[in-house]
Amino acid sequence: MAHKTWLITGISRGLGLALATAALDRGDVVVGTTRDGRSPPMASSDRLHVLPLVMGDLTRVEQAFSEAAALAGPIDVLVNNAGFGLLGSIETAAQSEIDQIFNVNVYAPLALIRGALPLMRARTRGHIINISSVAAIAPAPGSGIYSATKAALSAVSVSLAQEVAPMGIWVTNVSPGSFRTEFLSEQSVRRTERNVDDYAATSGRAVTGLLNKDGKQIGDPRKAAEAILAAVDADEPPLDLVLGSDAIARTRARLDRFEDDLRQWDDVSTSTDFAN
Numbered sequence: 001m002a003h004k005t006w007l008i009t010g011i012s013r014g015l016g017l018a019l020a021t022a023a024l025d026r027g028d029v030v031v032g033t034t035r036d037g038r039s040p041p042m043a044s045s046d047r048l049h050v051l052p053l054v055m056g057d058l059t060r061v062e063q064a065f066s067e068a069a070a071l072a073g074p075i076d077v078l079v080n081n082a083g084f085g086l087l088g089s090i091e092t093a094a095q096s097e098i099d100q101i102f103n104v105n106v107y108a109p110l111a112l113i114r115g116a117l118p119l120m121r122a123r124t125r126g127h128i129i130n131i132s133s134v135a136a137i138a139p140a141p142g143s144g145i146y147s148a149t150k151a152a153l154s155a156v157s158v159s160l161a162q163e164v165a166p167m168g169i170w171v172t173n174v175s176p177g178s179f180r181t182e183f184l185s186e187q188s189v190r191r192t193e194r195n196v197d198d199y200a201a202t203s204g205r206a207v208t209g210l211l212n213k214d215g216k217q218i219g220d221p222r223k224a225a226e227a228i229l230a231a232v233d234a235d236e237p238p239l240d241l242v243l244g245s246d247a248i249a250r251t252r253a254r255l256d257r258f259e260d261d262l263r264q265w266d267d268v269s270t271s272t273d274f275a276n
């Protein structure tokens, strides 16, 4: 298998760090981004290049792909990984909180994709991996705005895959369940500043449940990294890669509910066409 060159956003910790480490361990070249350009605490390698990048700075983000290529040579795989969660009910999310999370989780990946595609098209090859979430497939109370950012990213993946397939470019939408990273820690997850008591039984309870899971999540980030490597190495990479038994159960439950609604409302659903 020929060695690949990767650009991975957010390699300071978590899934990004696990993926960068796994790719380096097998001899690949990695350009990883961190906010300050400092290398994360991993075995140092002359095949690791670190690019400073704050995801909110969209002008810089759009240039990052060509900067990475200038550092390490043509990039084979772009991984839009950096992101964070926002917990709280939809009503209580302030516009500034919504803007901030859409900036990092949606607009920054879009800017990177815009920067990457001209170079990938010129080579008629490349693979874009977007780290979405099972929350995009089966949104729960208490994380609706986060789910909305990931649903937007998933929709971009599915549409983009069809647009760029004829150009030899693959797109994979990764939907992890709960992985034991710092995602739910105070260093990562944000909570809406405002709270309304009426939501205590729905989003309030869901948020408490999520925060109690910190450090006990079922998913192993190193195994997620291996799964992503397998997808990148496949002759026919998947469009959707759901990671974790919890994510599979949530996805199946959502699909069953969707299927039930389609079946039960079929007469109504199909009654809206013009007669001719």
Ligand SMILES: NC(=O)c1ccc[n+]([C@@H]2O[C@H](COP(=O)([O-])OP(=O)(O)OC[C@H]3O[C@@H](n4cnc5c(N)ncnc54)[C@H](OP(=O)(O)O)[C@@H]3O)[C@@H](O)[C@H]2O)c1
Pocket: 009, 010, 011, 012, 013, 014, 015, 016, 034, 035, 053, 054, 055, 056, 080, 081, 082, 083, 084, 085, 104, 131, 132, 133, 134, 175, 176, 177, 178, 179, 180, 181, 182, 183, 184, 188, 217
């Ligand atoms: N862990 C899970 O259960 C889970 C489940 C589904 C999806 N995901 C997704 O997986 C991806 C990675 O999350 P994780 O679990 O590895 O969480 P994590 O341990 O909190 O790591 C998040 C990474 O994103 C970076 N990042 C966040 N906001 C940034 C910004 N504004 N500018 C630059 N970098 C930023 C962080 O950099 P700093 O260290 O500088 O903050 C860090 O490298 C995210 O997109 C997340 O939504 C995670």
